[in-house]
Amino acid sequence: MYWNKPGVLHMTAEDIYYEVKKINPKIxxxxxxxxxxxxxxLDIVHKNSFDEGKYRYEFCEDDxxxxxxxxxxxxxxxxxxxxxxxxxxxxxxxxxxxxxxxxNLQLYGLCPDCNQKGNNPxxx
Amino acid sequence: MYWNKPGVLHMTAEDIYYEVKKINPKIxxxxxxxxxxxxxxLDIVHKNSFDEGKYRYEFCEDDxxxxxxxxxxxxxxxxxxxxxxxxxxxxxxxxxxxxxxxxNLQLYGLCPDCNQKGNNPxxx
DNA sequence: CTCTAATTGATAATAATTATCATTTGCAAT
DNA sequence: ATTGCAAATGATAATTATTATCAATTAGAG
Numbered sequence: 652m653y654w655n656k657p658g659v660l661h662m663t664a665e666d667i668y669y670e671v672k673k674i675n676p677k678i679x680x681x682x683x684x685x686x687x688x689x690x691x692x693l694d695i696v697h698k699n700s701f702d703e704g705k706y707r708y709e710f711c712e713d714d715x716x717x718x719x720x721x722x723x724x725x726x727x728x729x730x731x732x733x734x735x736x737x738x739x740x741x742x743x744x745x746x747x748x749x750x751x752x753x754x755n756l757q758l759y760g761l762c763p764d765c766n767q768k769g770n771n772p773x774x775x
Numbered sequence: 776m777y778w779n780k781p782g783v784l785h786m787t788a789e790d791i792y793y794e795v796k797k798i799n800p801k802i803x804x805x806x807x808x809x810x811x812x813x814x815x816x817l818d819i820v821h822k823n824s825f826d827e828g829k830y831r832y833e834f835c836e837d838d839x840x841x842x843x844x845x846x847x848x849x850x851x852x853x854x855x856x857x858x859x860x861x862x863x864x865x866x867x868x869x870x871x872x873x874x875x876x877x878x879n880l881q882l883y884g885l886c887p888d889c890n891q892k893g894n895n896p897x898x899x
Numbered sequence: 900c901t902c903t904a905a906t907t908g909a910t911a912a913t914a915a916t917t918a919t920c921a922t923t924t925g926c927a928a929t
Numbered sequence: 930a931t932t933g934c935a936a937a938t939g940a941t942a943a944t945t946a947t948t949a950t951c952a953a954t955t956a957g958a959g
Binding site: 902903906907908909910914915916917918919922923924926927928929 | 930931932933934935937939940941942943944945946947948949950952954955956957958
């Protein structure tokens with residue numbers, strides 16, 4: 652598959668490659684991957700896995716990098732969900748017409764052992 | 776890499792392959808993938824992506840398939856987090872010695888448009 | 900037993916990503 | 930400007946995880 656719904660936020664490396672090609676036709680895919688990796692290391696973009704066997708990238712929010720997404724099983728839409736909820740999230744979303752089938756929360760950081768050892772990685 | 780920390784819960788297909796090989800040396804990796812796919816479709820195992828470019832599998836809880844994980848940036852430990860929290864999750868975990876650097880919640884289901892259309896996929 | 904259909908294992912194919920390397924580019928010092 | 934050199938780039942090979950293919954094996958139903 653060469654292209655995604657146009658205008659969709661969460662693009663794959665390939666999506667970005669074809670988009671950049673419009674402006675700079677001589678760009679190589681390696682540069683796209685290299686640049687994305689760099690931007691991710693600088694916390695400018697965030698690399699998400701939505702269990703498709705590939706990654707999707709988006710710009711980080713200014714305030715921090717906490718992202719929630721709603722993935723429609725039917726049309727494949729990726730809808731952003733604001734941080735605020737979290738607690739009443741599900742009820743709130745269902746009230747708004749969503750049907751939640753599954754969810755998956757991943758927390759990144761240091762476990763008590765490593766935290767105590769005083770390790771301090773800049774990134775997750 | 777051929778093998779993971781022994782005793783760790785969340786195994787990759789490769790991990791499982793080498794484990795099963797001990798009992799049945801003639802097993803092929805294709806059967807492992809096929810079986811995992813089947814078990815996942817039956818909601819017996821759950822397929823997680825922890826942004827490593829591969830998947831890890833675990834048995835589903837009896838009550839439903841809602842999983843939270845804490846991934847240590849330092850030692851790579853994958854620690855299970857009980858559902859209950861969710862709201863006070865972060866404060867609670869930090870009180871327990873964790874350092875949370877990032878999190879990522881993914882919700883699966885139907886968006887309002889598709890939900891209204893009456894679609895009803897068995898799986899996410 | 901025999902026949903047939905499902906399952907299996909070996910392996911090829913695919914897809915996403917990463918590594919390699921020769922070439923090009925940008926730019927500091929002359 | 931011109932040279933020299935380090936960094937960035939693009940083409941492409943390599944790698945990795947996963948999926949597809951297909952012939953051979955196995956397991957039951959009759």
